[in-house]
Amino acid sequence: DGFAAMGFPNCGGAIDGTHIPILGPEHQGSQYINRKGYFSMVLQALVDHKGRFTNINVGWPGKVHDARVFRNSGLFRRLQEGIYFPEHKITIGDVEMPIVILGDPAYPLMPCLMKPYTGALDSEKELFNYRLSK
Template sequence: MDTNYRKAIPIEKRVAITLFALGSSAEYRSIANMFGVGKSTVCEILLEFCTEIWRLLQPSCFKMLPLNRENITELVTGFEVIGFPQCLGAIDGCHIEIHPSSDEGVDYYNYKGWYSTVLMALVDAKYRFTYINVGSPGRCNDSQIYETSSVKKEIDSCPLLSEMSREISGVNVPVFIIGDSAFRFSKQLMKPYPFSVNQNNGEKVFNYALSKTSRVVENAFGHFKARFRRIGKGIDNSVRNANSIIKACCVLHNFLNDNNDTLNAKWLRALEELETRRQNPCDISYASDDPINGEMIRTALCTYF
């Protein structure tokens, strides 16, 4: 508020400070000097903005859960356009560099030798996040995070996914999601056939179709990190505040996609250079597959392709 000593920082300036902080990799001290405020003020404004943007936009930007017939139809139609039937979304995890305290360091130390937190996301055909799980330590595997997530409970218990089955190659195929080989294979989650030297042509074609479709989640993460350089470079806030920043950026990513915002090619090139210097952690699967329920569906899709 305004006082006898100074005027309050206008809302327009607060938004400008936050968007510049999220969209660049500049230090908070440099941002403070640029806008004529204190370093602690930049951090305070950033966290206030992220908290409010999540509170206000999250209900309209993440409408998938709970699942209903309208949402399922919209998501499945989007993937059918790009050539994969009965797909609800593509799921994967993205490691974001953070700087935890020494007490928390062991949990956040990932397989490639740096500290990270995991953003698990389900993505639709338009590169929008339909579900996010933020804050799991970097040592956690994608499958471990998914098995305990709310989206898995929703997918496993939703009767509409079976009711909206479609006959493919003589098999009633329910609506499912797709993921890479790190996830547990089941009738609700399709993943590629394991690599084999003598792999038949049908399995190769299925793996190619699934890989091509699941690129939507990799592209979404690429666009996400390119738009918000603070995410791509690494978050230097505390772990608790880092989660708030990541969630706000996810909401803004969906907001920009809905409004047909364009991506600068320079941002994508800068991200590629950063990613080549920082290798992605390995995905190691600890969960056992459930081939009895899923193999018939995967075989039907293999025949379809």
């Protein structure tokens, strides 16, 4: 599996959001202006190690932050309930590890979601962040 080759053997996918440009709506147009200043809708996707979509959430106004989109998604609810990756755990050495997804700093750190370290980093944390960004 591609995630294992990158050092994340218990990874079930990578998540991120992107902005899809749209024409400005007549009503509530300011809600659709994203941080870069253009009208958009947010598309959040979870992909597998080959870049194939395994979950998509689209339609939020461009002003909405990735973390809010995620926390209001069906994916979030299923991850919280432990049913998105039911009974999927792996054992590394003698430690049982849950399946997690990888996200960027915009996402909340959760037992089911790994994200980069922030602040002053030692070499181990820098290596972790480097691998996570691949």
